Amino acid sequence: MDCKRYIAEKLNIDGFDAGTVAGYIETPPDTTLGDYALPCFFLAKILRNSPVKIAENLKSVFVTDEVITECNAVGGYLNFKINRRGFAKNLLSEIAEKGARYGSADFGAGKTICIDYSSINIAKPFHIGHLSTTVIGSALCKIFRFLGYKVVGINHLGDYGTQFGKLIVAYKLWSDREKVIKGRLKELTRIYVKFHEEAKSNPALEDDARRYFHLIEQGDKESNELFDLFKKITLEEVDKIYKMLNVTFDSYAGESFYNDKMAPVVEELKEKNLLTVSDGASIVDLEEYGMPPCLILKSDGSSLYATRDIAAAIYRKNTYDFDKCLYVVAYQQNLHFKQFFKVIELMGKPWAKDLIHVAYGMVSLESGSMSTREGKVVLLEDVINKTVEKAYKVIEEKNPALKDKDKVARAVGTGAVIFGALSNNKIKDIVFSYDRVLSFEGETCPYVQYTITRCFSVLKKAGATGKVQEFTVPEMCESEYAVISELGKFPNVVKSAAEKYEPSFVTRYAIDLAQAFSKFYIDCKIACEDENLRNFRLAITDAVKTVLINALTLLGIDYVEEM
């Protein structure tokens, strides 16, 4: 049961829907005044009264019941006390009953949401810069699915552009099929870097590259075979990483997919008098909106990144009829998204408002470390492997007798990488630190995973795995109730994470719940003598296990039963 919602519905405030009011209801850290509080300040403007008066008026008509046992107005706040025992009973049976579905909802039913994420570039190394878009996008897919939406995860591959002409030139000069198949992405990076070095003293290489790129576009067989080989190798390499991170896609339609879908778009822009020619290039003038022009065609008639994105958005609308289309892309591309969203609006598409740039900050490594071997880039695969290795060492130290050390190290290592990237508000730039993400103390993934193993071990020792025994809820101490209160928040956390496109709400929540459990674990003897009390505390433990697993699953992180 969602107490906030329940209170909001009971209040039934004129002009405000229950969802909005529920969103304002807080759970005060100090519960002596109440278990829930509604600050009435946001109501003042519309209800044209002071928050103090509003709180008093609302109190005077509020009728308490078996769930909400007290309502008091204190200085612009409405404080509520609930029947904690009744709440705990309902909540624990709800969690036991729903299990892996606890926290899910169906308000997305019938709605489709496209999520463009990861969107890597072919033949370029998959580096640490792609971590955020990959894990944020993947978590959003899982969160929206959990809420009943139909989700289309799209990897908008960067598989178009003169760099492919360069690669073909470089391949012909300094590599061959065998070398590429053996050396894979590293070989492709090597020849790409070499091309740029050589082109400095030999600019004719650039002309060759442009020629080959045109050949690809014109459907030349040999050039396209090479291009397909580069693409295949890149996708096989990144697929290994996607597997490690539990990331999947429904579509790999990348930039080149729109080669034959742009002409009608350019036509439409012309018809709607949106195109102007400037220095031979075709642009959409956006001066009126305080932005530089959006480039549609270069003077040689070739298309640009924005042209492809406009065609892609229209294609997605026609194909999936999305309610929303999200683009999980670094904030460095803010202007690009603003520009092409504007162009779509100017084309008269009412759904332009449903295109959303979910911007995030950059991930970098602590200075110096790791960056030498690969030149400037730090490969994501190396970061994951190194984290898994470190996790393995920690396990060797702390629990050498553990079974399945490899599996545990993988879950802990990759979990640490994912959780680390999702721990901050997404717009912040973050510095990735191996030691920090792997710490068993503090606000880290291993801490959450460790808490889960603790739950498993308590339940196993008590012979209580599988089913929750009967109990009546006793008078609770603060640390017991604190866990109950956290458990009850989960459905709302998932919902807010979706509304704000902020998976970090889920990581934050997992930490809060794990911490509440740790306090409970220290303060209360779970496997105590009193049978009723023991069953109650085991039911709490079982619920914590379920909810922590649900939270990690939404983030694409595995758990283990022992570590």
Ligand code: ARG
């Ligand atoms: N491949 C691009 C890059 O690495 C990101 C593409 C994002 N998606 C999009 N529809 N523009 O910068």
